[in-house]
Amino acid sequence: MSYNRSANLANEDTPERENARAIRARQRAIGRELRRMYDSVAQEGIPSEFLDLLKKIDETSAKKGP
Amino acid sequence: MRPDTHTTQTGRSETPDDFRSELLALIPFLRAFARSLCGNPETADDLAQETLVKAWQSRDTFIPGTNLKAWLFTILRNQFYSDRRRAWRQAPWDQESAERIPGTREDQTWAAELSDTARALRCLSDEQREALILVGAGGFSYEDAAAICHCAVGTVKSRVARARRALINILDGNDSLGGVERPAEGDAAKEIMSQLDALMPAQKSDHKKEG
Numbered sequence: 001m002s003y004n005r006s007a008n009l010a011n012e013d014t015p016e017r018e019n020a021r022a023i024r025a026r027q028r029a030i031g032r033e034l035r036r037m038y039d040s041v042a043q044e045g046i047p048s049e050f051l052d053l054l055k056k057i058d059e060t061s062a063k064k065g066p
Numbered sequence: 067m068r069p070d071t072h073t074t075q076t077g078r079s080e081t082p083d084d085f086r087s088e089l090l091a092l093i094p095f096l097r098a099f100a101r102s103l104c105g106n107p108e109t110a111d112d113l114a115q116e117t118l119v120k121a122w123q124s125r126d127t128f129i130p131g132t133n134l135k136a137w138l139f140t141i142l143r144n145q146f147y148s149d150r151r152r153a154w155r156q157a158p159w160d161q162e163s164a165e166r167i168p169g170t171r172e173d174q175t176w177a178a179e180l181s182d183t184a185r186a187l188r189c190l191s192d193e194q195r196e197a198l199i200l201v202g203a204g205g206f207s208y209e210d211a212a213a214i215c216h217c218a219v220g221t222v223k224s225r226v227a228r229a230r231r232a233l234i235n236i237l238d239g240n241d242s243l244g245g246v247e248r249p250a251e252g253d254a255a256k257e258i259m260s261q262l263d264a265l266m267p268a269q270k271s272d273h274k275k276e277g
Contacts, residue, residue: 027230030237031202033183038203041098050093053115054086057122061082 085125088134089118099139102199103146105188117142136210143196143214186236194229197222
């Protein structure tokens with residue numbers, strides 16, 4: 001089982017390797033948090049001001065013609 | 067050909083409706099990138115809206131079939147830096163505003179509601195922050211991120227690596243949170259120089275008046 005295997009490896013590891021692994025784990029956690037922050041804005045949906053703005057753009061380009 | 071079909075510079079045609087619907091679909095990502103650059107949600111949405119207008123105005127320069135998202139992010143990033151240069155020029159320089167840098171009180175109140183990682187992100191240099199967000203959160207390749215940031219691929223790679231190390235240092239309390247930013251290693255001198263550059267025009271004009 002992968003859980004046991006990684007536990008055994010951890011026991012054999014030098015402090016340096018453990019430290020490097022800990023840093024990688026931290027970086028993965030930070031990466032997840034960054035994606036969560038970014039996605040949480042992206043998933044908010046489109047605020048009405050943006051739709052109003054697009055409507056204005058449509059009206060302006062309709063006036064100018066093709 | 068439909069009357070509303072326009073031909074782009076490359077000779078390929080794309081209806082304004084196609085471009086418009088793709089633009090609409092990418093608004094959420096524009097907002098997310100803007101938020102990560104500006105921090106403040108209101109400023110970020112203003113920036114994303116400016117980008118939308120700019121993108122529509124320059125739609126004829128977009129080459130169909132290329133990465134529209136990267137094209138939009140490039141416009142947004144350029145707009146962010148040009149807005150900020152303008153803000154620097156317009157801001158009167160005095161001790162009070164010096165003490166408020168980098169954020170206004172409004173920004174700080176808002177920052178208090180952020181997660182530790184989000185606050186730590188504000189302490190990075192702009193260059194490190196944008197590289198990390200594009201690659202680490204936006205899912206861009208190093209190549210696309212380099213194109214968006216107008217720099218070499220290797221530069222993006224080293225900025226992302228330094229940003230990751232700096233974030234861990236800040237989160238571990240080895241670096242100040244919420245203070246004036248203290249970028250890691252080689253960026254420090256560059257950062258100070260860019261801050262000096264921003265101050266110089268005001269000082270030069272003062273000298274002229276005296277002389």
